[in-house]
Amino acid sequence: MSLQVDNLTVYYQTLRGDVQALEGATFSIADGEIMGLAGESGCGKSTLANSLIRLVPPMRLVRGQVRLDGEVLPIDDARRMSDYRFSRVSVIPQYAMNALNPTRKVGKMMAELLGSKGVDFAATIPELKRRLDLVELSHDVLKMYPIELSGGMKQRVVMVLSTLLNPSLLIADEITSALDVSTQKAVAEMLVGFRDRGFVKSLIVITHDISILYQIADTILIMYAGQLAEKAPTDVIIRAPRHPYTKLLIASLPEVGVRYAERRLSGIPGRPPLLLDPPAGCRFRERCSVAFEKCLEAPPFVELEPGHFVACWKELGEDVDG
Amino acid sequence: MSKRKVRSETLYFALRNNKLRVGLSVILFFLVLTFVGPLLTHYAPYDYVNPLGAQPPSAKYWFGTTMFGQDVFTQFVHGLKATFLVGVVGGGLGTLIGILIGFTAGYRGGVVDEVLNMITNIVLVIPTLAILLIIAAYLKVRGILTESIFIGCTAWPWAARAIRAQTFSLRSREFVDLARLSGMSPWRIIFTEIAPNMMSYLLLVFILQFGGAILNAATLDFIGLGPTNAVSLGLMMNNAVLWGALLLGIWWWFVPPGLAIMAIVGALYVTNVGLDEVFNPKLREM
Amino acid sequence: MRRYLGRKLLIYVLTFFLAVTIDWLIPRFMPGDPVQTMLSRASLHAEAVEVMHGYYTRAFGLDVPVWRQYLNFWVAIFHGDLGTSVYLFPQPVIKIIMRAVPYDVFLLLPAILLSWFAGNWFGAFAARNKWLDNTLLPLGYILTATPYMWLGILLAWLFGVVLGIFPIAGAYSFSMRPHLSWAFIGSVVKHWFLPFASIFLVKFGGWAIGMRNMIIYELEADYSHYLEALGAPRGLIRKYAFRNAILPQITGLSLDLGVIVAGALVTEVVFSYPGIGYLILQAIQNQDYFLIQGCFLFIIIGVLLANFAIDIAYVIVDPRTRLGMVGESA
Ligand SMILES: Nc1ncnc2c1ncn2[C@@H]1O[C@H](COP(=O)(O)OP(=O)(O)OP(=O)(O)O)[C@@H](O)[C@H]1O
Numbered sequence: 001m002s003l004q005v006d007n008l009t010v011y012y013q014t015l016r017g018d019v020q021a022l023e024g025a026t027f028s029i030a031d032g033e034i035m036g037l038a039g040e041s042g043c044g045k046s047t048l049a050n051s052l053i054r055l056v057p058p059m060r061l062v063r064g065q066v067r068l069d070g071e072v073l074p075i076d077d078a079r080r081m082s083d084y085r086f087s088r089v090s091v092i093p094q095y096a097m098n099a100l101n102p103t104r105k106v107g108k109m110m111a112e113l114l115g116s117k118g119v120d121f122a123a124t125i126p127e128l129k130r131r132l133d134l135v136e137l138s139h140d141v142l143k144m145y146p147i148e149l150s151g152g153m154k155q156r157v158v159m160v161l162s163t164l165l166n167p168s169l170l171i172a173d174e175i176t177s178a179l180d181v182s183t184q185k186a187v188a189e190m191l192v193g194f195r196d197r198g199f200v201k202s203l204i205v206i207t208h209d210i211s212i213l214y215q216i217a218d219t220i221l222i223m224y225a226g227q228l229a230e231k232a233p234t235d236v237i238i239r240a241p242r243h244p245y246t247k248l249l250i251a252s253l254p255e256v257g258v259r260y261a262e263r264r265l266s267g268i269p270g271r272p273p274l275l276l277d278p279p280a281g282c283r284f285r286e287r288c289s290v291a292f293e294k295c296l297e298a299p300p301f302v303e304l305e306p307g308h309f310v311a312c313w314k315e316l317g318e319d320v321d322g
Numbered sequence: 323m324s325k326r327k328v329r330s331e332t333l334y335f336a337l338r339n340n341k342l343r344v345g346l347s348v349i350l351f352f353l354v355l356t357f358v359g360p361l362l363t364h365y366a367p368y369d370y371v372n373p374l375g376a377q378p379p380s381a382k383y384w385f386g387t388t389m390f391g392q393d394v395f396t397q398f399v400h401g402l403k404a405t406f407l408v409g410v411v412g413g414g415l416g417t418l419i420g421i422l423i424g425f426t427a428g429y430r431g432g433v434v435d436e437v438l439n440m441i442t443n444i445v446l447v448i449p450t451l452a453i454l455l456i457i458a459a460y461l462k463v464r465g466i467l468t469e470s471i472f473i474g475c476t477a478w479p480w481a482a483r484a485i486r487a488q489t490f491s492l493r494s495r496e497f498v499d500l501a502r503l504s505g506m507s508p509w510r511i512i513f514t515e516i517a518p519n520m521m522s523y524l525l526l527v528f529i530l531q532f533g534g535a536i537l538n539a540a541t542l543d544f545i546g547l548g549p550t551n552a553v554s555l556g557l558m559m560n561n562a563v564l565w566g567a568l569l570l571g572i573w574w575w576f577v578p579p580g581l582a583i584m585a586i587v588g589a590l591y592v593t594n595v596g597l598d599e600v601f602n603p604k605l606r607e608m
Numbered sequence: 609m610r611r612y613l614g615r616k617l618l619i620y621v622l623t624f625f626l627a628v629t630i631d632w633l634i635p636r637f638m639p640g641d642p643v644q645t646m647l648s649r650a651s652l653h654a655e656a657v658e659v660m661h662g663y664y665t666r667a668f669g670l671d672v673p674v675w676r677q678y679l680n681f682w683v684a685i686f687h688g689d690l691g692t693s694v695y696l697f698p699q700p701v702i703k704i705i706m707r708a709v710p711y712d713v714f715l716l717l718p719a720i721l722l723s724w725f726a727g728n729w730f731g732a733f734a735a736r737n738k739w740l741d742n743t744l745l746p747l748g749y750i751l752t753a754t755p756y757m758w759l760g761i762l763l764a765w766l767f768g769v770v771l772g773i774f775p776i777a778g779a780y781s782f783s784m785r786p787h788l789s790w791a792f793i794g795s796v797v798k799h800w801f802l803p804f805a806s807i808f809l810v811k812f813g814g815w816a817i818g819m820r821n822m823i824i825y826e827l828e829a830d831y832s833h834y835l836e837a838l839g840a841p842r843g844l845i846r847k848y849a850f851r852n853a854i855l856p857q858i859t860g861l862s863l864d865l866g867v868i869v870a871g872a873l874v875t876e877v878v879f880s881y882p883g884i885g886y887l888i889l890q891a892i893q894n895q896d897y898f899l900i901q902g903c904f905l906f907i908i909i910g911v912l913l914a915n916f917a918i919d920i921a922y923v924i925v926d927p928r929t930r931l932g933m934v935g936e937s938a
């Protein structure tokens with residue numbers, strides 16, 4: 001297991017109270033696994049991803065633990081966590097287009113960043129150049145300012161930089177949403193290539209585009225209103241989902257490839273609960289057609305079949321015997 | 323999020339922002355003093371009320387008297403009125419011209435923008451005060467309103483620049499495109515689509531112009547080019563220095579007017595930053 | 609870069625052109641016979657009035673067409689001929705101004721540069737430091753909102769009158785003649801200090817506040833968050849934020865020159881410091897239009913030169929202008 005997340009609960013502190021954006025997340029990612037993370041806008045995908053690398057105020061760790069390669073990550077201790085960032089956990093941010101300091105040449109910025117982390121930049125250059133070749137970037141980008149690069153080029157620079165130290169876990173948060181379709185595919189394939197070459201051990205890919213996940217993800221984790229709903233191999237999620245929310249989500253896609261966020265799940269009445277004061281129990285309850293009394297308690301995330309986790313009392317067979 | 327919710331959220335943070343609270347309280351205090359002050363005194367600003375000349379603050383003359391025996395408190399509260407008037411009229415006019423030029427340049431783009439931008443930059447480089455000095459020197463009789471108008475007419479360039487930049491970034495948004503496709507006239511688009519989205523920004527610009535106008539007026543008044551028929555805080559300092567209040571140690575003559583300007587303008591700046599934090603969630607302190 | 613500076617230069621040339629035109633209009637704005645008004649203001653000897661009247665009538669060239677007068681004005685400027693002062697008759701305006709200029713440079717250059725560096729440094733230091741942010745930055749707001757003349761008056765009163773540490777009038781002791789000696793230099797520095805301190809303090813507050821607000825924006829910018837996510841040390845993140853925040857501060861410096869000119873003027877008035885600001889007030893009070901013209905011209909030239917120097921600094925600091933990627937940023 002490369003990543004193990006246990007009962008991770010993270011709130012946003014606001015003046016009006018806590019926004020309970022991530023509640024009791026428990027899951028793991030195997031070595032070499034590419035896990036897709038999907039769910040409606042605002043369901044807590046970025047919160048989960050950020051918790052693993054940059055948990056800063058107003059985010060607050062309420063409880064839970066994260067282990068990477070067996071080692072506990074000090075996710076709520078910014079100082080200690082910075083030793084793990086980049087080298088062990090890394091990220092390709094959503095805003096990759098603006099992620100580079102505008103007043104430094106790309107190469108110089110990399111040198112200063114690596115230098116500050118005690119890595120010998122000069123020794124890294126040959127590998128860096130190999131990777132630039134891999135993403136089809138000229139070595140000249142190192143001598144350029146970000147403003148001289150196109151959006152796609154900046155994104156590839158960020159991809160190369162983020163993975164330069166071969167992290168165990170790489171998080172890619174909506175890195176394709178701003179790109180056109182053909183570039184999306186290329187970027188997605190690069191991510192797979194990075195995994196295959198061992199630049200990164202495992203990956204969390206967040207996207208609004210299930211077709212991308214279908215193309216590259218080994219498993220998919222579905223979230224709803226801050227809670228995990230279901231995790232299973234990609235094929236299973238698409239063809240045989242078991243959680244009522246996943247079923248509706250997949251059914252609402254006329255074909256794989258529709259961006260679900262842009263269509264407010266028309267078939268499902270109601271909208272997700274506000275996370276400032278969410279209902280107890282299963283948060284999908286109010287929109288779930290098969291809900292029953294038991295659903296007033298939060299369902300556990302249980303492995304029903306090997307590799308297939310579901311958080312739903314119905315699927316646990318509770319309605320029959322309880 | 324619905325518009326309604328955004329508004330109540332803004333209000334919520336506004337009420338809890340310390341900078342905003344302090345800034346607005348100070349401004350409110352002086353505003354009240356401006357209106358109530360004249361009722362508390364039964365003198366006119368230039369009446370010679372104290373035959374003994376300059377005397378320090380006392381129960382009778384709260385802020386003391388000038389070398390000529392004029393009541394400093396009376397001059398002070400009347401001066402406050404002039405200060406606020408200059409701020410509102412001068413700052414308002416500066417903002418208005420800035421809005422007109424900034425919107426036009428930013429929205430029309432192209433040659434119109436090039437020309438307006440060039441003019442703005444030229445006016446920006448010429449030191450405002452030099453122009454004001456010359457204008458003021460020619461006018462034999464000057465009122466506070468005239469002064470405010472001149473100040474407003476020379477203060478707009480940076481407002482125009484700032485608003486132009488904001489308009490540029492809004493111009494390419496979808497809702498503006500939609501309005502354009504639906505055949506709305508440019509000025510309607512500007513006032514129905516662009517301006518409402520910049521309201522908070524325009525407010526910030528106005529506040530800074532307000533403060534700038536007050537300081538500009540104080541400068542003009544201090545070198546004797548202020549109003550010839552009224553009292554103002556800058557004029558009080560001018561008279562104090564002119565009649566040797568410094569050497570004679572009549573501190574109560576020159577301390578209150580400067581202190582009030584400093585407090586009002588400082589409160590405006592603090593309000594500005596407080597509002598910025600309210601409108602811009604990223605700057606909020608948790 | 610060439611494009612960027614070229615554009616700037618064009619603006620400056622146009623500005624200069626416009627300013628000189630305004631300058632030329634100054635005496636011509638006056639109601640009535642300008643020469644007579646002017647001369648009656650200055651209490652001169654009868655024969656001096658004769659001479660002056662003849663001189664100014666010729667100088668204004670009221671006998672030649674207006675366009676000719678305008679051209680002559682330009683020619684005269686390039687010959688350094690700004691006319692003769694009425695108030696300080698018969699000294700040429702250019703000579704009077706050249707005598708004042710060194711004081712302005714001596715007062716303003718250190719005040720502007722030191723306040724800019726110190727203010728930016730301090731603002732960057734205070735940003736996101738709760739304690740400093742809450743204690744010392746309010747002081748910044750107070751300073752930047754203080755009218756120059758009032759701070760000058762307060763300092764003069766406190767350190768000059770009450771404590772008697774510093775002199776409060778002139779550029780050096782009235783009992784001295786300018787010469788090279790330690791005593792004289794000491795006197796010059798002593799007279800310089802309070803006016804310098806008034807300008808420095810007000811501007812210091814402004815730059816500190818500006819930098820503090822800028823750097824908070826930058827620390828919340830995407831590139832800062834990315835560096836943080838990659839575990840960059842705080843020092844590096846702040847260094848980058850500072851480098852980016854300093855750009856608008858450079859632009860701010862050029863936008864602020866007009867305000868600084870105004871500040872210098874009233875400060876010089878408070879301390880009777882014999883720079884151009886003090887001179888222009890004398891000229892206005894004595895309706896010495898040739899002197900006003902000259903002062904205005906020199907202020908414009910000074911502001912334009914300063915602007916150009918700032919532009920060059922900007923080009924050096926911001927790579928984007930060097931690449932010609934940004935048409936205009938200042
Ligand atoms: N800084 C914040 N302060 C308070 N609440 C926040 C903050 N950031 C996010 N939230 C709330 O936390 C919840 C989860 O947000 P998150 O950004 O993780 O969603 P997401 O699944 O990534 O959505 P998207 O698909 O739109 O990126 C949302 O309800 C959001 O309103």
Ligand code: SF4
Binds near residue numbers: 283289
């Ligand atoms: S736990 Fe209950 S409410 Fe939640 S999805 Fe299952 S059946 Fe529906």
Ligand SMILES: [Mg+2]
Binds near residue numbers: 045046047
């Ligand atoms: Mg997100």
